[in-house]
Amino acid sequence: MTAFWILAPIMVLAALGLVLARKAVHAALCLAIVMISLAVLYAAQGAPFLFAVQIIVYTGAIMMLFLFVLMLVGVETSDSLVETIKGQRLMATVVGLLFGIVGVLVIGQAVTGAVTGLDEANANGNPYGIAKLLFGPYVLAFELTSALLITAAVGAMVLAHRERLVPRRSQADISRDRMREYAETGRHPGNPPTPGVFARHNAVDTPALLPDGRPMPESVSASLVARGQVRDGFDDDVDDIAKAIEPPPHAGWPFDQEGDDQ
Amino acid sequence: MFTADLPPITGPDVEYSLIAPILIITAAAVLGTLVEALVPRTRRFGVQAAVAVVGVLAAIGDTIWVYQSLDAVKGGGHSGRGQISTEGALSVDGPGVVTWLLLLVFALLSFLLFAERRLEGGLSAFTGRAADAPGSAGEAEATAARIEHTEVFPLASFALLGMMVFATANDLLTMFVALEVLSLPLYLMCGLARRRRLLSQEAALKYFLLGAFSSVFFLYGVALAYGYAGSFELGRIAVAVSSRTGSDTLLLASIALMAVGLLFKISAVPFHSWTPDVYQGAPTPVTAFMAAGTKTAAFVALLRVFFVAFGGATWDWRPTIWVIAVVTMFLGALVSIAQTDVKRMLAYSSIAHAGFLLVGFAGAYVGTTDRISSVSSVLFYLTVYGIATIGAFAIVTLIRDAGGEATHLSRWAGLGKASPFLAGSFALFMLSFAGIPLTSGFIGKWAVFSAAWSGGYWPLVVIGVLMSAVAAYFYVRVIVLMFFTDPVGDGPTIAVPSVLTTTVIAATAAATVFLGLVPGPMLDLAQHAGTFVR
Amino acid sequence: MTEYITLSMILFTIGAVGVLVRRNAIVVFMCVELMLNATNLALVAFSRQHGNLDGQVAAFFVMVVAAAEVVVGLAIIVSIYRTRRTTTVDEASLLKL
Amino acid sequence: MLELAWLLVAVPLVSGLGLLVWGKEGDRVGHLIGTAASSFSFIVGLICFFQILGRDEGDRSYSKSLFTWIEAGPFHVDMAYTFDQLSGLFVLLITGVGTLIHVYSIGYMEHDARRRRFFAYLNIFIASMLTLVLASDYLVLFLGWEGVGLASYLLIGFWQHKDSAAAAATKAFVVNRVGDVGMALAIMLMFAQFGTTAISEVNVSVNAASTSTATALGLLLLLGACGKSAQVPLQSWLLDAMEGPTPVSALIHAATMVTAGVYLVVRSNGVFDASEAARNAVIAVGLVTLLAGAWIGCAKDDIKKALAGSTMSQIGYMMLAAGLGPAGYAFAIFHLITHGFFKANLFLGAGSIMHGMDDDVEMRHYGALRAAMPVTFITFLFGYLAIIGFPGFSGFFSKDKIIETAFGHSFWVGLGALVGAGVTGFYMTRMMMMTFFSEKRWKEDVHPHESPKVMTYPLIALGALSLLGGAMMLGGWITDFLEPVVGHAEHEELAIPAWLLSVLITLVVAVGVALSYVLYSREPIAAETPADESVSFFSRAGRHELYGNELNEAVVVRPTRHLTRFLVFLDGKGVDGFVTGLADRLGDASQLLRKPQTGFVRSYALSIFGGSLVVVLALLAARLA
């Protein structure tokens, strides 16, 4: 009983943590706490076999799977605190509270009758008792779980496995291709310089300058070239910019300009 | 070291001949999995389809044999036909075997739709490579390479296996496992549509999360039932219920929570909300399979649990079922009026039909040998509903435009002119759904209403007929659209199906008319099935 | 006995509320697992009360089922993540009305 | 011949229907066939009449059932006819006057393209009217009753291209239908009360029934009679009915059909004998109509309408007489017959005048026609003298008797009848003055001329009958003759001798005539009708037919129209609106209920969670409750 009273608050808190933790990883850890505590309770309840399975299968395998997927989708993801569905949180709380109260009052308190205890059932050891049931009345369910597992395996394959349709291209293949291409079409195997290299501006519309000072049009995105938005990047730009910065020589006051227009 | 001390565990006693249909389907599913691994891709699809169809056909044959031999195995003491087998895990009884037959027939028709490859230019309705993101280069590559997920056949066979066990499970634990066996493949298959994959994946996610959520409720109900009776076996629970051993509130909570899980599967309000989304998003052949099969299996399981295990508490649960039936009929019928998508509309119609089925269930009428009972009426209704549903979804697969199936209702305008027979068949299914006489739907309605009235619930019958009028409104609107409205623009194209889909449509339409005109044999079957074996 | 069932009920409810309030599909799914665990607790407790092992066997089955379910569920979540780059369930709301 | 008396009806009916169906080829001979059919009926009628005359006084009624018309449960109606003294007289009047009018119409309608059809309608009318008077069952009578209504409708609206004619026809039919309601209810009451609708049986059985039943029956029959005979309050259609061709006005709206009400009352003598209240109602109706019709007759400038007012008034006399019980029945019939002669004469005369005046009916456009149309003038004069009751002429005898009997009943009724006689003298003299005397007021290019012989011969015949019809009264022949049918009446002695009353009546009439003569000869008559404002209230009211139409409009037509409009609105917005509204609400509800389908999986989960809570609570509640 002691174990229960120690573990129960921990489990409830951990469960609440699962619900309230912003980070998914924290939630997963909270769940792991619940599960391990449960395992202990199983042991206390005369279910040593389940104690082991809970630790191995649940906490070990299932939780790891969760964590693994969490890693996959980004371990840092965290829920925003703003509830987007109107009233969802309120209703969830209200329904949850009511359900909990009804459950605890009606169901929890309704469990009456003497506790038989498992001493007799576990007479030959807990695993033996379980095995006897597994291969007795529950043999069909037991066999059915195999269908479940096959389904799970096939399902995971279907959804996650990308069947390779073309042979995998290794780095060697790629480099060989590049060289062949260079030989046949003259396409340079190396990367072109990025825009703005050595140029006056490092903007994307400014071609890189080759060591000999010639601009290299290929360094600018083809679409910019097509739109004709490429700067040439040479010195005459300087004049343009100077003009843009300095006022024109015979510029008057703004109101004078208005008068000039007339 | 302990081995010597322990008494040996005797092997289970399994009546293989009785549960052979289940074994055949299991074998087909496993074989399918192996085919996936061993048969080259080019021939895989055909082999898979053949394995699945042959498996189902064999199972059908065996089921008929089992049904005929039920009388022989009838033991003394109980009123039903058949017996409890496999150490109490399955009850191979009249209603159960009839349900097997129904499930197998629905599966056969659905598998034919699965195997249809002419509509997508030689490819099936399932995505080529589910792992590719929709619209990605990989997807195009997969399409170009003409690869297909032939795994749907073994998956569907597993689902079928789950359904069959679910409908005949005699203990709650087997029932729970079967529930998962039937659900998991369906979750997966929902996400495999070739077109509109975003919707399809979303449907899979929703179905999965909500399915898992609701099955936990079912499981908790099972746990409470175990807490109440100390056993998972339906018969033992029934004994506990009638002897009122445990705490009543525990029993009631158990009934309620198990009802939640089961009502979720049959899409009764307020556990229906997944239905429209999933039906719309899933690949249409899967929707057909799911709509007909899941509902049938789940409903028979519902009947079994409530009549066998909780039969002693009928007066506790009947009023609630009553109300749920009304609300389900009402909401399903009403909301379908506002739908503009054919598949969603059929989904809401499926909700409404769940309500009508619940009417028959709420009657909780045991009946005599020559009278329509709740079980036989529901079985008949499931038959006609399943057949018409598969037929309707089969037609949905044929009405297409550039983006795949043209499911928006406005695209169906003027279909009657473009293809009178297709539109006529769809109209026939709609009329059957609406319960117009001379179609099977009418006899079905009649049967469930008479069961309800026989059970003393005539106001429910009156509400039921009024709700059918509301429901009829939108079925009629579809007919208006197809026959009385001129097409907007070019109208959709009507894909020319292969013999597979054609067979399905022809067979379902013929069955709908036949069961409307000559319902006797099927009624006989449903009625002769008798009651559940305890 | 009562306290075990009460604890189980509390955990179950917390799990259910978690399903309703969390938006990360994985966390939602974890909440479902919490509910399953709560159920297992009840089963084990009832098993001891009735003095038979059926409850424990059931709990064992639940674990197996949960394992399979997790595989399938995470596969679905991953495949959605590949498409949408998110695991928020609210984002998956194209199908509605 | 009596057993073949059904030919009376059959021949004109077949002829009429045949003429209708026959195409254009029938146009040449249609009128001849029609006249021949009518003449045939007259001859058959005459033979039959003499056959019953030849029988014993008590055995003059001949009944024959042709076939069972309707039989269902206790309801049994034979298609049977009874040829007795009363119907015999009517048969002669109808076929006699009818044939004359057929002949007249040959000329009158000569230039009408649809003359064949006109004769067909006339034949149908003759057949229906004969059915009415020969019927030995009220329902068969009703068949004829409505048949004449139909013929009247068709003939009033014969010139359908005129809106006014069409409207008048509709009005006539509809107003008659109001009367028919009474008639129909009376027949139903008979069936419910006596289990039969045979006239003879009803008239006997009514004695065994309560007085209130008899009164109800009498009043209902009176309502029917009012409709058909244009008695107040259902008088309004008759003046409009003058839109029909003049021979129609003569035959239907003067001589025969409009007197059917009187016939009905006399035929149902058993009923009226059994209820004094019903009789008094008849008297009241008759008296009021008598005066009202006379009043209208004084004010109308349209010759046909003036005559129509006069017809109303004269029928009022008959009605009054019929209401006086056994004492008056015979006189009512007598006056009916003489009126048939002279009023047909007057109408045909009017038609002859219109024929010569280019169909102008306005008396103010007449004047000094006596020279232009001598035959018409003379015959019209005979009719005039007969109607005002000039001693020796037929009207003198018949009206005299009625007024005498009225005084016998009550002084005030008698006084009313007497005043009516005076007014009759006034308006008829006015008509004579305006038409044949005074100065010419003809319109330009109107050249009055005498009508062709085919028209004048009937006039002459009718003129002769107007003079000689009174001979029937010689020795009280008609009262004796009709006694087996209408019952015996003790002759009541008046306070003053009969001859003195006759003199008094003649004096009163003379005063009326003189007053009129003075009024219309003193100064020239205006060629145009003076404006309403310039004439006295009496004239104005008379012109407006005592505001009967306005009353109908206000009391019946307008409320009905409003009710109809309201109901059309109600049907659309209320009855149908409820249903369509329900459908709309369902649509709204549908839109509303799809809202929770938000697409958010968490909302769905909430509904599942909430639903499970509700189910748990419901089950617990069901146990606790």
Next chain:
Amino acid sequence: MILTVMAAVPLLGALAITLMPRGQSSATAVKVVAVAASVLTLVLSLAMMADYDVGRGGYQLTEKHVWIEQFGVHYALGVNGIGVTLILLTTVLTPIVLLAAWDDRLPTSRSVNSYLAWMLVLEGLAIGVFSATDAFLFYVLFEATLVPIYFLIGSYGGPQRTYAAVKFLIYNLVGGLLMLASIVGLYVVTSRQGDATYLIGDLSNLDVSTTTERLLFLGFMAAFAIKAPLWPFHTWLPDAAASSTPSTQVLMVSVIDKIGTFGMLRWCLELFPGASDWASPVVITLAVISIIYGALLAIGQDDLRRLIAFTSVSHFGFIILGIFAFTSTSTAGSTLYMFNHGLSTAALFLVTGIMIARRGSASIQDFGGVQKIAPILSGVLLVAGLSSLSLPGLAPFVSEFMVLAGTFSRSIPAAAVATLGIVLAALYILLMYQRTMTGPLKEGTEGVHDLKPVEVASLAPALVLIVGLGFYPQPLLNVINPAVDEIVSHVGVGDPAPKTPTGLAQQTEGGEH
């Protein structure tokens, strides 16, 4: 057997037509086949009349086969006088209607094949409905008639056809489904007492509690009241009539709506006499309201088709009134009225249909002075109209008067108010006639030429029957009376005896006669 054959012939004809090629070239052949099938049915119905023993009463020409054993449903046919009358009406009207549909201009791209096929289907189903002696079979066929009409309105009607078709279907379906509830109830009731059965012979001696009987009755009555159509359930009719072709209107109003009144007579009264008696005050009130309300609304209509529809509401009021007065006179009158109303409404719908087709408008305002250019047309309209206003000498009068006379002996106020309907009838018919046919020729009406021979040929039989039955209805009444007597005695209210029977009077008066 002959009943089955009679119902099957039109259905087979319809099948044949469906299989025939579509398009202009084969249109005439299709029409000929359709008319031939209907004429063959008419001949068969005359043969049926020959077979039918008028004097014997009861159900004759019966046949019975088990259909759905589990429900106790039989394929059972048989006719009594009422059924014979209505079958005759159906078989007489269908050839007329098909002939009249010869020149119907259908909406573009709709085939004449299915148009005529649906009509023949309707005829076959109607014959089935009128001869079914199994409640379930009756219900099935009753509901099945909805489908052909639905397609006839929806596919071939006017601009509002979709709305009208849906309204028609839903309205009638609501009623039908309520009846389904009662049909289910009948099963429950009979199976509790022994074997489930739907045969009318077994059902008419049902032993049920008063409440159950009333509930079952209400279900049946709901369907029939909507079908009939009784106020306030009538609003589907004007819309449906205004949106369909003349032939559809005739089949719908003259034949199919009769199923409502027929059903009241055969099923409500025979199965639930006590409940019928219980409900009669309400039904009679509604019937009287229908009479007056329908007539007043007819006066207020501008659309010819709606006008006739409302006149039918009024006339159906009379029929229902007669049925629920429970006297042999009124009930026989109602039955006869069903036949007569069928004829007169058919004539009205067909002739106005011709007018509307030629004028291109159904608005009364668009007509005027047609008589001048189309005398035969106007004559036919007038005769049809006069029969509609129950002019004595035309068929409807006899029946209307029988209804009123019978009702009068049961309820004077009802009869008195109903009688006012005859004034309103005169108003709506004659005003319509006046506005369309008389007066000067209205502009735009010139195209309304006179009837063509084929039109005369199609209308003539109806008119001849209208006149003939007006003077000599006895042949039909002889057929009707035995059946009606059985029903009235089954209801058990009995004919009210005359208060002062003639015999009594003669005795007391001592032979004054």
